[in-house]
Amino acid sequence: MTTHATVKTVKKLHNIIIDLLFPPACVGCDNFGPWLCDDCLKNIGAPIETCIFCNEKTLHGLTCGDCRKHNSLTGIISIGGYKNPVLRNSIHALKFSGVRDIAEPLGDLLAKSILKTLGSDLNGFSIIPMPLHKKRERERGFNQSALLADRISSLLSIPVANLLIREKATTPQASLNSKMLDLRQENIADAFIINPEYTAIMPKKIIILDDVATSGSTLNEATKLLGEKGVKEIWGAVVCRG
Ligand SMILES: [Zn+2]
Numbered sequence: 001m002t003t004h005a006t007v008k009t010v011k012k013l014h015n016i017i018i019d020l021l022f023p024p025a026c027v028g029c030d031n032f033g034p035w036l037c038d039d040c041l042k043n044i045g046a047p048i049e050t051c052i053f054c055n056e057k058t059l060h061g062l063t064c065g066d067c068r069k070h071n072s073l074t075g076i077i078s079i080g081g082y083k084n085p086v087l088r089n090s091i092h093a094l095k096f097s098g099v100r101d102i103a104e105p106l107g108d109l110l111a112k113s114i115l116k117t118l119g120s121d122l123n124g125f126s127i128i129p130m131p132l133h134k135k136r137e138r139e140r141g142f143n144q145s146a147l148l149a150d151r152i153s154s155l156l157s158i159p160v161a162n163l164l165i166r167e168k169a170t171t172p173q174a175s176l177n178s179k180m181l182d183l184r185q186e187n188i189a190d191a192f193i194i195n196p197e198y199t200a201i202m203p204k205k206i207i208i209l210d211d212v213a214t215s216g217s218t219l220n221e222a223t224k225l226l227g228e229k230g231v232k233e234i235w236g237a238v239v240c241r242g
């Protein structure tokens, strides 16, 4: 047996042992099988269609006219709300238990929401995964938003552009009180820069992909930077809204 074949066999054996010790089970109902079973997929909720900044009901989660005066985000597309236990468990599995495979069914659902909101003509759009600070990405071993972006990119044939770099290692927004908007805005202020590789070629329309959005501060900070570069249409797309 060649060394390459031996490594492959050992890896396969390792996966079999892991599956025996920790068989995949649905994150919603604990039944063995896919990470998200058909029953739980049916109970995953519906997109939240309000302005992220003031909670006013709007079509497709557009930013309302008043909030648009101070924010560049066009609107926010979601699968559902963070209160939905299936969605919440999915995010936990992806981010904290390292279940990367769950990015596939979540990406499929988010792609459906994107199509419902923006229609099938997605010409001119690019997807930007919300970047992690390189230290956090190293600790986690991956960027959950990049996994979702890759899945959606291949489903909808939209290119991924790593336009943003996270320069500042911020406190996770989720650990800050969601009512204290000032604190969240201050925490995330100037956290990003534009990737110098892209400064000359800005896409016209952008979908920024993130796992969760609560106050919209992180998305808006990223959006501000892209708006200053002349990008006109900037959507957020998240698995769930807090
Ligand atoms: Zn289930």
Ligand SMILES: [Zn+2]
Binding pocket: 051, 052, 053, 054, 055, 056, 063, 064, 065, 066, 067, 068
């Ligand atoms: Zn508003």
